Amino acid sequence: MSTPTAATTPQEAAVPTRTSRTGGARLEERAGWLLTLPFLLLFVVFTAWPVIQSVFFSFTDIRNKDLRTPFAVDFVWFEQYAKAFADPIFRQAAFNTGYFVVVGVPLTIIVALAAAIALNSGISRFRAFFRLGFYTPVITSIVAVAVVWRFLLHPDSGLVNTVLGWVGIDGPNWLGSTTWSMPSLIAMAVWRNFGTGMIIFLAGLQAVPTQLLEASAIDGANAWQRFLNVVLPIIRPTVLFVMVTTTIGYLQFFEEPFVMTKGGPLNSTISASMYTYQQFSFGNYGFAAALSYLIFIVIAIITAIQFKFLSEKGD
């Protein structure tokens, strides 16, 4: 069961309007409609209708026992939304999600970019092996990953604290402390997700012409200057793409706390999506739908901001 955050926008079927239509054009138009009809029907039944229904849910007091008679519910307009803003656990969940995004997204992008540059120019031997190794966590089941990370982060016998112990640091109870639980999950998420960004950055780096780099080197630019003034502007669209997709993914962050901490300790890792999921399983469908739309609105706003500030200048 996933939260119905509609990440798709209904594509309006564009109808060419002409002032004087010939019979052939009209036939063609009809054929076009006929051909798109199967898709449109499926889209309306399986995408558009559930979205409209969930919007409707979010303005009512529907609970799971009302599902057989979904119209026999009372309209409460914005009461569910007001309840969400007043709910201390949801506020905590929203804060946690913000924390995760603000720290996690830049970290993921930096690590992904560093790995991509290393693979693109630094590492020449075993390149394929490293590429595969860095990408493996992305395609590994979260459940298996969770088992491994729990071992790593175990307070007494975990690898992390054992290594820290060698240098005389008494490591914390990573998943059991409110201070360290979220950083632990962020580390895990970065490790799990940077492979995706890395592959895309690798493709983007192919587009940087070597002549440009050589020319700037002759002009006396060092490696850092070359990266800043030559590479970065060219891969800007790639950075935007990775940033937007990572942010959307991280705003819906759910799996890590679900398998690692169940939102604890003391709700320090509960995420907005996870809280929504809990409300669905309690049968508070109206409230959960309202929460889903709040998450959706936030994602839409943040994505719009990123496009505005990062897209090509002069577009």
Add this chain to the structure above:
Amino acid sequence: MRLSHKLVALAAGTALVLTGCGRDEGTPGDNGGSPAGEAVNTAAAKGTLEVWAMGAEGEKLPELVKEFTAAHPDIKVNVTPVPWDSAHDKFVNSITAGTTPDVAMVGTTWMGEFVGMDALDPTPSSIKLDGFFPGAVDTTMVDGTSYAVPWYVETRMAYYRTDVADKAGVTEVPTDQAGFKDMAAKMKQQEGSKWGISLQPGRTGSWQTVLPFAWSRGAEIASDDAYTFDTPEMVAAVDYYGSYFKDGIADPNPPEGQTEADFVSGAVPMFISGPWMMSLVEDLAAEDGDDAFADKYDVAPIPTANGAESASFLGGSNLAVFKDTESRDAAWTLVEWLSQPETQITWYGLTSDLPSLQAAWDDDTLAKDEKLAKFGVALKTAKVPPTFPSFEQVIESFDNEIEKVAKQGLSGAEAMKAVQAQADSIGTGQ
């Protein structure tokens, strides 16, 4: 201009839809309060039954059902195993869609919710419930009507290492809560012990450990029609539970899944859990080459206070028949057969599920195991939480507050005030 036309049309459409909405007058889930379902004709029952069961029960049930179909050739039974993780949602979805099974294993804490959705058939009067453990019967009762038959039960007891207790000079486990805590404190001081007792510091399911302490000192979390978390008895019970963490007897941040290992190694020589832990700790010790571990530990009832009776938590599962069944007679015939003493003993042999029928406990298979017999005694007085439809949601906030008590030293009064406020805003859901 065209936009305004659209707006008018939209507004009119919305108004039309709105008039079709609104709740009916009358209380939901009110079905006239029938005392019991209609009688069942077991002699001529026939049909095909779709049965859902979770976990190990789902795997083993087909084997047991073979005996049933041999005796009732006119009834066909299909068992569908359902994974525990998704079971609750699967049931709710099937109730909504009207695709429920005929018979299903239903977790005791789900009863209120499913009855609230008007999904279960009341137990027919021909099935007598007086032979079952009283706590187990309570789990089937919603608003005074029974909607299921108890299938198997479990209860929680205090496990302790007898060898460590001997070293600590504890010959008999104290039955009073103050004495019990002293014992845990002494256990902690023994060589090799890191903590005295393992108690769940909040989070999901911790209520199953906290409530037995509360019930055993006379506290109740609900009356007939409301939650009562903020009573003085309940507050005192939560403070008592919290004091284990405050005094350093129990670990407020225990590593996950280490209870059995810590018990076998002696690092944490006490914990509170159900009967399944016996085979878990013995198997773990056997892996370490200790085949005589069964002699090194024992179980004791939950300690009491204020002169109350020891009352642990009774869990388990019920067997329910869904209203939409087309073979009601056959469905109840199967349920009745599954709740016969001899069937329950066979079932215990297959799954180690403890019988819900008191008569089955007289059988040698169960009676000759000393530790198991103690569970049998505890089951007689074990209690269950109220079967309100909103219970799962309310108890979630209870678990959250218990975590604050254990890890942040929140007072029982503050914690229970918060839970009561949450419970009042959610309501009983009836």
